[in-house]
Amino acid sequence: MSYLFPTYARWDVTIKEAKGSWVTDENDKKYLDFISGIAVCNxxxxxxxxxxxxxxQLTKYWHMSNLFHQPIQEEVAKLLVDSTEGDAVFFCNSGAEANEAAIKLARKHTGKTKIVTFLQSFHGRTFATMSATGQEKIQQGFGPLLETFQYLPYNDSNSLDELKDDVAAIMLEVVQGEGGVVPAQQEFLQKVTETCKRIGALLIIDEVQTGIGRTGKPFGYQHYEISPDIITSAKGLGSGLPVGAMIGKQSLIDTFGAGSHGSTFGGNPIAMAAAKATLTQIFEENFLKEVEEKSNYLLGKLNTVIGAHALVKEIRGKGLLLGIECKEQVGDIINQLREKQLLVLPAGPNVVRLLPPLTVSYDEIDLAIETIAGVFSTIEQSVGAQ
Structure with missing residues (x-):
């Protein structure tokens, strides 16, 4: 009997220790981890x-109320501001909380209530962020959602023409992670920014999965010529300690004055210590250059070795957030890869999602490719024999 709510479809694997790109289960079986805690352990x-x-930090103090000045918060905020379009940071504990703060800020600043998001998006599981998420499966069973969200087709520039000046913000991911590892098109994002200007809406970029070096830049939007008003971050920000951040431009600072929003544990000094060490390493120019080089290598191998398989429909993504879209559902593929000691995730029913640590070695990339190719060959042979 478990004393936990069964909210997760857990695998029959119990991890006892982890180091680098590898995790070890209770039976001393080692796995190459291309999940990274879902883009957390970058x-x-x-x-x-x-x-x-x-x-x-543990030897100093663990927690103080946010009524007190905590210099480490300022240090982490500066690292984020210096690497984005933003000017101020609100710290919280998760991506959902960061997106919740972004939604509140946009509505309060503009005085408008409608937020436009996109089909197949994922922004969290609080009531507001679940309502912002353009996936029915996330929303089922919870009754009426918040009515102030409108969903448009992703990468469809023409759909933006219908928007009027009652929109507070347009909110999107530059790569839809949970929605199938679908990158935004340059012309689509340009149209989004033009639309925001036309209707007086803020642009919110959800970088919870794409941020903190995952795409080879500090944040994914920096691959495109856009300047968001609000950026949200979490996952990789704390290397596994719970921390989230909402980053906003100068014009928004006064809107979030004293008492307008808060978080008991937001900016916790233990999480801030983890975030400072994480950002200091990842935002270093040579580190990000290596991520880009590894991404090109992995993507090249995926295209030449894995793309040749009959099972594969498309390979896509950005940086070290990559997806293999298959011609069948991938649940069994993921199980077989796990049996071969490679951990990967789905992204929707037909996409195998790869999220290796940004520190992954070339030998580890080669091993992953060899494992994926072997499993795909086995499945294709079994289908051919039927």
Missing amino acids: LGHANENVTAAVAD
Whole structure:
């Protein structure tokens, strides 16, 4: 009997330790981890710099109310501001909370209530962020959603023409992660920014999965010529410690004055120590250059080796957020890869999602490709024999 609510379809694997790109289960079986805690452990497991920073903070203090000044919050906020279009940061504990703050800020600043998001998006599971999510399966069973969200087709520039000046913000991911690893098209994002200007709406970019170096830049939107008003971040921000952030432009600062929003644990010094060590390493120019080089290598291998398989429909993504769209549902494929000691995720019913640590080695990439190719060949042979 479990004392937990069964909200997760858990695999029959119990991890006892993890280091770098590898995790070990209770039976001492090792797995190559191309999940990274769902784009969380961007520096791999148990990164030494993050471990040392957290251990040092633990000897000082663990928690203070946000009524007190905490210099480490300012240090982490500066790292984020210096690497984005933003000017100020609100700290929270998760991506859903960061998106919730963004929605509140946009509505309060504009005085309008409608938020436009996109089909197949994912923004969280609070009532507001669930309502913002353009996927019915996330929303089923919870009764009426918040009525102030409108969903448009992703990458459909023409659909933006219908929008009027009653919109507070347009909110999107530059790569839809949960929605199938679908990158935004340049012309679509340009049309989004033009539309925001035309109707007086803010542009919110949800970087919970695409941020913190995952795409080879500090944030995914920086691959495109756009300047968001609000950026949200979490996942990779704390290397596994719970931390989220909403980053906004100068013009929005006064809207979030004292008492307008808050979080008991937001900006917790332990999480801030992890975030500072994480950002200091990932935002270094040479580190991001290596991520880009590894991405090109992995994508090249996927296209030449995996793309040749009859099972594959398309390979797509950005940086080290990549997807293999298959011609059948991928549940069994993912199970077989796990049996071969490679951990990957689905992104919708037909896409295998790859999220290796940004510190992954070329040898580990080669091993993953070999494992995927082997499983695909086995499945194709079994189908051919039927």
